[in-house]
């Protein structure tokens with residue numbers, strides 16, 4: 102199993118290219134199921150989750166191709182395919198639930214294993230099921246599979262008014278895709294507003310969908326009979342960018358994050374600036390300068406445009422070395438502090454009480470062997486290791502590879518002493 106060996110203490114300097122977003126590319130790949138015409142994506146990140154999604158689409162009978170250096174991928178979903186997502190292919194990836202809406206909308210049936218993904222909470226899909234049922238689908242769960250179909254004689258899903266019990270990102274994406282081919286109007290209340298939703302909606306509009314209100318909490322979709330192919334560039338990964346911002350802030354130094362979108366990182370940039378780092382939106386990217394001691398920041402995770410749960414662990418790593426006490430409150434997932442125990446192996450002083458972690462800042466971390474437990478936990482351990490004295494081994498980095506595009510190469514180019522051991 103691959104691991105990372107990191108010798109801490111180098112400040113980071115230079116330029117890094119931010120890849121396309123995992124959480125935008127994955128739903129966009131699923132949207133290919135909505136049309137028989139080819140979908141061409143560019144700026145698709147090189148990630149395990151993307152490879153897994155490709156295998157899943159291949160398994161169903163979608164023709165997939167990669168081309169060029171710019172992360173080009175093409176997909177063609179024929180009129181007849183196998184609408185089944187087996188456990189083996191979906192167990193590591195939450196986004197696999199996103200085939201459900203498109204399959205139902207175009208083929209009228211689907212058999213999809215309950216999805217996996219980061220083990221950061223129980224992560225049910227009850228809202229997905231309820232919303233699609235409101236659109237007329239019949240869905241039962243049996244032996245870990247969602248079995249979905251349309252009632253006899255019904256050819257299309259029907260537009261509905263859907264108001265979810267909580268804001269759900271993939272739930273919103275499933276309804277958005279399903280509603281594009283439904284009969285009549287669908288209104289999504291309490292919709293997620295993440296930039297990845299907006300990017301998906303913009304791509305669907307390019308495919309012929311009629312959508313308004315994306316980027317707000319009320320999205321209106323008027324169903325059409327058919328969608329067509331298109332070419333789309335995947336939006337830059339705000340979480341990868343945020344991770345590099347925290348890494349540079351923690352180690353000190355200066356870096357330009359090419360393609361990063363400051364407008365998608367408001368809450369994270371505000372906290373970094375309050376901590377004392379300089380963060381500037383520039384033409385083509387974001388620059389960060391960090392020198393001298395930073396001040397630890399308390400924060401709570403909330404839905405976009407609030408502080409992202411996917412940045413909680415990385416910012417906690419920064420709070421370890423910044424000065425002063427801080428509290429970190431996780432409101433989205435009930436079990437997203439698994440990095441805390443591993444950070445303690447590096448000498449961190451953190452106590453947790455339910456969803457609140459209290460962090461003692463200004464700590465001298467020292468290298469140790471730690472274990473990655475989930476995707477962003479892995480990234481936070483890498484950041485902590487970059488500032489720890491001596492050598493740290495981060496084990497089980499297959500979690501990191503799920504969602505970061507060659508992270509160690511990018512960090513090495515910025516001056517980090519980091520290597521992968523197979």
Ligand SMILES: CC(=O)N[C@H]1[C@@H](OP(=O)(O)OP(=O)(O)OC[C@H]2O[C@@H](n3ccc(=O)[nH]c3=O)[C@H](O)[C@@H]2O)O[C@H](CO)[C@@H](O)[C@@H]1O
Pocket residue numbers: 124127195196222223224225226227228229230267268269270271272410411433434435
């Ligand atoms: C592939 C992808 O885009 N993953 C992101 C997506 O995950 P994901 O879409 O799984 O997260 P959701 O927004 O759905 O989850 C938000 C909360 O709602 C709960 N919930 C959700 C659906 C449901 O049917 N029932 C239910 O109870 C979840 O357990 C969680 O507590 O948004 C999360 C929150 O920003 C991010 O951390 C993930 O990186």
Ligand SMILES: C=C(OP(=O)(O)O)C(=O)O
Pocket residue numbers: 124194195196217218219221411476477504
């Ligand atoms: C939790 C995450 O991913 P997933 O939803 O794919 O498990 C993440 O990207 O931080």
